[in-house]
Amino acid sequence: MVTGKKKTEMREDFSGKVSDETLRKLVGYNMKRAFNEVQADLVQVLQQFDLRMMTYSALILIVDNPGLRQSHLAEALAVERPNLVIIIDELERRGLIARERLISDRRAYALVATLPGRQLYENALRAVKAHETKIFGDLDDPETLKLIETLRQVERRARAR
Amino acid sequence: MVTGKKKTEMREDFSGKVSDETLRKLVGYNMKRAFNEVQADLVQVLQQFDLRMMTYSALILIVDNPGLRQSHLAEALAVERPNLVIIIDELERRGLIARERLISDRRAYALVATLPGRQLYENALRAVKAHETKIFGDLDDPETLKLIETLRQVERRARAR
DNA sequence: TCATAATGGTTATAAAATATAACTATAACT
DNA sequence: AGTTATAGTTATATTTTATAACCATTATGA
Numbered sequence: 001m002v003t004g005k006k007k008t009e010m011r012e013d014f015s016g017k018v019s020d021e022t023l024r025k026l027v028g029y030n031m032k033r034a035f036n037e038v039q040a041d042l043v044q045v046l047q048q049f050d051l052r053m054m055t056y057s058a059l060i061l062i063v064d065n066p067g068l069r070q071s072h073l074a075e076a077l078a079v080e081r082p083n084l085v086i087i088i089d090e091l092e093r094r095g096l097i098a099r100e101r102l103i104s105d106r107r108a109y110a111l112v113a114t115l116p117g118r119q120l121y122e123n124a125l126r127a128v129k130a131h132e133t134k135i136f137g138d139l140d141d142p143e144t145l146k147l148i149e150t151l152r153q154v155e156r157r158a159r160a161r
Numbered sequence: 162m163v164t165g166k167k168k169t170e171m172r173e174d175f176s177g178k179v180s181d182e183t184l185r186k187l188v189g190y191n192m193k194r195a196f197n198e199v200q201a202d203l204v205q206v207l208q209q210f211d212l213r214m215m216t217y218s219a220l221i222l223i224v225d226n227p228g229l230r231q232s233h234l235a236e237a238l239a240v241e242r243p244n245l246v247i248i249i250d251e252l253e254r255r256g257l258i259a260r261e262r263l264i265s266d267r268r269a270y271a272l273v274a275t276l277p278g279r280q281l282y283e284n285a286l287r288a289v290k291a292h293e294t295k296i297f298g299d300l301d302d303p304e305t306l307k308l309i310e311t312l313r314q315v316e317r318r319a320r321a322r
Numbered sequence: 323t324c325a326t327a328a329t330g331g332t333t334a335t336a337a338a339a340t341a342t343a344a345c346t347a348t349a350a351c352t
Numbered sequence: 353a354g355t356t357a358t359a360g361t362t363a364t365a366t367t368t369t370a371t372a373a374c375c376a377t378t379a380t381g382a
Contacts, residue, residue: 018237019225023218026289027297027305028203030312031196032214036239037319038189044322053193054368057184064180071330076179078197080370085332107330107377128187135319136188144188147311151191158198158296161205215339232359241341246361268348268359 038135045131049124054079056124058087059113062097063121067110096120199296206292210285215240217285219248220274223258224282228271257281 023029039053046056054077061073070088074081088111091097096117099109113121129139136144184190200214207217215238222234231249235242249272252258257278260270274282290300297305 014226014229014233018222018229018233020222020237022221022225022286024309024313025300027293027300027309027312028196028199029218030309030316031192031199033239034312034316034319035189035192035196037316038192041319041322042189052367057190060183061179061181064183068179069330072179076181078194081331082333082371083369105330105378107375109331125183132188134322135315139186139188148185148188148191150308151188151195152185154296155191155195155198158195158202161202161295213338230359242360243342243362244340266349266359268346270360 041135042128042131045127046124048127049120051120051124055087055090056128058084059091059096059117059121060125062091062111063113063118066112067100069108070111071108073111091117202296203289203292206288207285209288210281212281212285216248216251217289219245220252220257220278220282221286223252223272224274224279227273228261230269231272232269234272252278 042053046052049056051059057077058073061076062068065072070084071081073088074084077084079087088097088099092099095114097111097113100112102108102110132139136147138144203214207213210217212220218238219234222237223229226233231245232242234249235245238245240248249258249260253260256275258272258274261273263269263271293300297308299305
């Protein structure tokens with residue numbers, strides 16, 4: 001549905017020749033369009049594991065930070081706490097992580113990944129890296145590293161406003 | 162609310178030291194986080210004109226492409242036609258654009274910007290460019306142009322999947 | 323110590339963005 | 353002329369994101 005003009009569209013019309021020069025000179029617009037396409041492909045990849053982006057991001061941080069609290073996870077992912085609850089609920093319901101009560105603070109949970117959770121983490125990560133390599137080229141290439149560095153700098157400078 | 166640890170957080174905890182190395186090695190994640198920050202700032206800028214991102218993007222394309230049809234606009238913005246209707250409705254209600262009936266095809270509208278619409282376009286564009294320069298540096302700098310080119314390439318390669 | 327404030331997690335809810343099916347009126351095709 | 357396709361719309365559902373308010377627990381400080 002991206003391109004491909006049918007016979008009917010061959011009249012005088014704007015198909016495929018709408019001028020979006022003004023928008024395309026704006027970095028933010030290009031970021032949005034590029035990310036949308038990347039995301040669309042990633043969603044496909046993660047669907048094979050019955051994961052969504054945010055769910056998988058949470059799993060990654062829990063695996064990498066055993067004992068993490070929900071509030072720290074929310075801050076690290078830049079998600080509001082209430083919105084994280086259902087995500088943690090799902091990961092727990094699927095047996096990928098566990099909420100362990102703390103003796104030191106009985107309000108909080110220590111989030112820990114289970115073995116199946118760590119396995120899913122690994123398997124999905126392989127697929128995600130393949131997806132990224134396909135789109136961005138080798139993730140260790142100087143070009144790719146430079147892109148990541150630029151994006152992080154943009155993030156910092158935008159947050160500084 | 163970004164950083165700033167209160168006295169209470171000084172215990173042994175994960176505040177500000179959650180390891181997100183795995184996520185940060187993924188380009189897509191950095192794109193998402195960077196774009197979120199850019200968008201947050203842009204939203205502030207556009208609020209002064211009572212515009213949202215999509216509404217303003219639509220206005221830009223209508224100003225730059227007088228006589229545009231809604232379906233072509235939808236395709237150019239990668240938005241579903243039904244979702245564009247309310248956006249066009251708003252622009253029309255505010256007197257920024259007009260839906261002009263076509264004699265050649267009485268199903269379609271030719272979208273044209275009004276004088277106030279063109280003026281808002283100009284004023285908002287100045288503010289948006291200032292916002293972008295603040296974050297990305299001069300928009301004509303080779304670095305910025307290179308970033309845009311990279312993003313467009315990413316978009317193409319991701320769409321090719 | 324006790325009253326107050328703050329924190330971690332949750333619930334409920336709303337707003338916004340996004341997607342799909344189905345409808346109308348017109349137009350194009352054979 | 354009859355079928356098919358298109359432009360725009362309506363209705364609707366889903367997802368994402370944000371906000372307020374609550375409960376239980378912990379920290380603060382008079």
